[in-house]
């Protein structure tokens with residue numbers, strides 16, 4: 106029994122201990138297996154990512170290297186052996202899983218890998234423009250020797266003192282005239298012209314339009330010139346009128362400065378025999394006013410339009426006003442594809458039947474050469490005339506940037522905020538800069554600066570404001586006085602930086618830095634026009650220098666030199682500046698008081714009016 110008991114006890118004890126040990130061993134094995142599986146799964150995931158991103162390396166990793174000579178396996182380095190053994194472990198179970206990861210990239214892994222450089226390819230017409238020289242002085246294209254120019258225009262040019270044509274005129278005018286010699290079904294190529302400020306772009310569309318239309322008879326609008334603002338429309342209309350003087354062509358200005366009704370009367374006439382006829386052959390307008398006429402003027406028709414000129418095209422493009430191009434498109438009643446340059450039905454007979462769309466001519470000193478932006482104009486087989494050099498001379502497909510006149514000297518000066526007026530005064534009073542156009546970033550700042558300078562100068566030089574806050578006649582008066590040297594300095598905002606042709610402006614000072622390259626190009630472009638020399642200086646605070654340099658570099662321009670001004674010069678001006686400043690403050694406060702009083706008076710009157718009415722009705 107003892108034996109039995111002992112045996113039974115021992116048996117039980119021994120069996121139990123064997124079970125536990127076995128179980129523990131099994132459990133440990135299971136755990137080890139799990140760990141191994143997890144490790145392999147993790148490693149295979151990483152390997153598959155590498156394979157996804159570098160397909161050639163996958164081959165290298167999976168296939169053993171072979172000796173080029175005998176096609177045998179090449180001896181492996183220690184590192185390779187390690188990697189291979191890892192891959193054996195990792196890849197065998199995961200080979201199937203690795204496949205789909207070749208199709209779907211795992212996000213978040215190896216995202217920082219260097220991506221292949223994508224090079225931009227421009228359409229041929231943008232990468233291969235007709236080059237225009239920026240040097241106006243070296244032009245040898247004399248007006249009298251140009252056989253293609255009508256004698257009437259030659260005589261007007263000579264009476265205007267134009268004896269040679271500028272490079273842009275020499276290239277663009279004969280091209281436009283040749284395009285209009287084409288007979289149906291050949292249509293003229295639309296053109297984009299990007300030439301420096303003051304290089305004579307206006308005459309390069311005025312002359313061919315006048316010459317093409319002067320011998321045609323018809324009471325229709327045949328040329329439409331669209332500009333972004335009233336002042337520019339008036340300026341261009343003036344040039345057209347000059348060159349149409351000896352012809353029978355009539356020019357109408359739709360600028361919005363006169364009431365719509367008055368413009369309508371000068372634009373269309375109703376006759377019993379012919380119905381509505383146009384009084385003008387050439388219409389110069391702002392985009393906004395054009396839409397008003399298209400919608401409200403009976404008899405206003407663009408069906409016979411031959412030329413559609415868009416001057417300062419990039420500005421109009423940036424602020425597409427009232428979808429004017431869509432309205433023009435609709436009005437001409439051609440198929441929309443025609444205006445947008447696409448042809449749904451390109452058969453010989455359809456081409457012969459169709460009238461060509463108006464010849465589109467786009468002009469600007471800062472015309473975008475970005476194909477996506479130009480796409481919206483729907484140009485027909487366009488050609489580019491550009492004075493700008495490619496950003497990268499080796500790569501012709503680089504977008505070309507903007508050019509400034511060769512006769513223009515550009516500089517910048519740095520100072521502290523409190524020294525800005527002192528530097529400006531130093532240029533005007535000490536260095537005696539005359540015929541200066543000074544730009545600020547706000548109309549209010551322009552006003553304060555003009556009050557300060559007038560007080561400070563005490564009659565040595567005369568300063569006037571030229572901002573959009575002034576009415577049209579005051580602005581014209583100010584410009585006239587500037588031309589006649591009755592005013593020496595004009596202080597304005599960017600509203601007037603574009604396109605305005607101010608005769609004899611010698612200096613442009615950016616009192617506040619320009620916000621972008623286009624603003625800079627148009628500001629400095631008010632001087633150095635038509636081959637005359639000009640000087641542009643930008644006043645910068647220390648913390649604005651980097652941004653300014655980036656703007657200039659971004660526009661593809663060479664670095665601009667800095668002017669140094671001795672601190673002693675500015676110190677000498679400090680006391681007179683302080684006196685002028687206190688007087689300016691007094692004047693500005695007085696102006697504000699008057700304005701407040703006036704507005705209070707208006708409010709009081711408005712309040713009292715309804716009361717009177719109430720009294721009357723009661």
Ligand SMILES: Nc1ncnc2c1ncn2[C@@H]1O[C@H](COP(=O)(O)OP(=O)(O)OP(=O)(O)O)[C@@H](O)[C@H]1O
Nearest residue numbers: 267269270271302303304305306307470604606635
């Ligand atoms: N061939 C020429 N000879 C002499 N002067 C010219 C000639 N062509 C144009 N001009 C004069 O050059 C000045 C600038 O011309 P225009 O206004 O056409 O320049 P622009 O290229 O349109 O400049 P912006 O881009 O600033 O509008 C005008 O005063 C104009 O009369």
